[in-house]
Amino acid sequence: MMKFDLREIMEVVDMLWREDLDIRSVTLSLNTLFALSDSQERTLEKIRGIRGIASRFVETTREVEERLGVRVVTKRLAVSPVEYFLEPIPTMDFALKLGGELDGVAKASGADYVSGFSAFVERGEGRGARVALENLARVMNSTSRLSGSINAASTVSGLNAEAVRTFTHQLFLMEPHAASRVSIMCNIPPDSPFVPSAHHGRGMPNSMVSVAVSGPGVIASAVRRARPGSFQQLHEVIKVSAFKVTRLGELVGRWVSEELGVPMGVVDISVAPSPKVGDSVAEILEAMGLEKAGANGTVAALALMMDAVKKGGAMASNLVGGLSSTFIPVSEDSIMSLRVKEGTLSLSDLLAMSAVCNSGIDMVGVSRSQGEERVMGLILDVLSMGLVLGKILGVRVIPLDMEPGEEVDMGGLLGKLVVAKLKDPDPSRFVSFWGFMPTPLRRLDMG
């Protein structure tokens, strides 16, 4: 066995034990298109058939956790987008049954989520996509582990504002737990291990195992310990930490992949927080010298951190993919959540931060009393940024019957959801234009 010096050993122990380093998720992505049929019963029966591999995956991941001594916070499944299944049977009834069947796969196997109630509608809605979109609220309200995304924009195809309108309307019909499982996206990647963006995308092998790392606590502690004097030193500390965090993801992914006999997909090097104290992205920003996240300088700090994370992560794994960014899901980040409540961090700040990290507006409460138009305006803002900057961005907001500044505990990993204030001026006339927004000039760079 390889010899390690005490400093090396204690550094790893420190990260895993004191700084809560764990693996955010391991996701088994499955091509489920073999179940396509024009018979409801046949489709549902075949979908039920993936319970076997799903259970084996959950069991294998648990074993790897035990053997390595490393915690995997969530185990997830990704399946082919449901829009394909709804194509031959485009009915509300079948959308509900399909959603229920997939939810059942997660429950039966012990997976925390099954993601893929998804559709691609950047230029317009196909038959199946329309049924998925128009029944999103019904399906999500009637399930508990199902999640999915609507990709309503891409740099290649444009931005479908009609779909954004339908999505927003559906969102307003959802209960909070349902809304926490859907997002609207721009440039969704085919291999994300995170929910709700996860789905088995085009061009992927029949099955693969992908990993999402975590580790904000490790980075924040390293920054605090190192007391860097220059920006370069600060960058270096974050880069080295990100490397180590990503290596752990690579290791867990390889083990699960080998044990299960399923190829390794990607390591998503996103820095993802959890509501636990000491596992916060905002805490890193504050350790970097901002009194509070949201202060002037926040975008610069986040950009510096993101660059360092990507450089460290890229060195640690040659399979980087997914969203690979810094996540700022507000409710899941105790300090981020607190700053929104205090008013130091606004939706506009989060929007500005999205320009340098591929997250968007994630896990923020909005007040139903502020109306669908303002939420639609916010979604259009985020998707347009993704479109023009060629970035993966999304929106996951939760409509609540509460006023801005109030909060509700969503429980578990979802944390405390704060209602953020949308701007008062009315965007109705602009957002009521119909059709899709043309593809950006950037599209022509590609040909």
Added chain:
Amino acid sequence: MVVVVGKDRPGIVAGISSKLAERNVNIVDISQTVLRGVFAMIMVVDVEGSAVPLGELRRELQERGKELGVEVLLYHGEVFKFMERI
């Protein structure tokens, strides 16, 4: 890799190693350090012949640790290799 963290006192090495012996786990190397003021004992062990699965061994060691008033952690050597070496 077994790591014991806590307040140093007589009987820790004996307590942990007797449990390892009981489960047919061989101690390859043993060393001690102080981690930010806290005593840490590190044992490199070979679990090849372990009478119980790793998860079970971890639980038993943690149980013993509780009796001794220390925290016992058990990680696979690969974790250190992956994170500390390129």
